[in-house]
Amino acid sequence: MAQAVEEWYKQMPIITRSYLTAAVVTTIGCSLEIISPYHLYLNPKLVVKQYQFWRLITNFLYFRKMGKFHVLYV
Template sequence: MAQAVEEWYKQMPIITRSYLTAAIVTTVGCSLEIISPYNLYLNPNLVVRQYEFWRLITNFLYFRKMGNSNFI
């Protein structure tokens, strides 16, 4: 089973694989409270005035915290 997942992952195009990996890392990081979602959302004032350019990309990577409470 693990070999099938690994093969599936390796056969993805590089852009899709990179996006999937970044989205999973960002979402898991927020779920484990390593990263705050408030550091990821798009705020044009912070991008322009404080040069926080990562906000242009990270807002597309975070979906929401994972857990059982999301399914209720």
């Protein structure tokens, strides 16, 4: 099973693999409180006045904190 996941991951295009990895790392970092979500959201004033250009990218990487009982209801 682990080899199947590893093989699937390696067969992804490099852009998709990079985005998936960055999104997982960012979301886990926020869940473990290593990164604050307030440092990731898009704030145009901070981008222009304080040159926080990472906000142009990181707002697409964070989804929400992962928890034990997060269930997606459809």
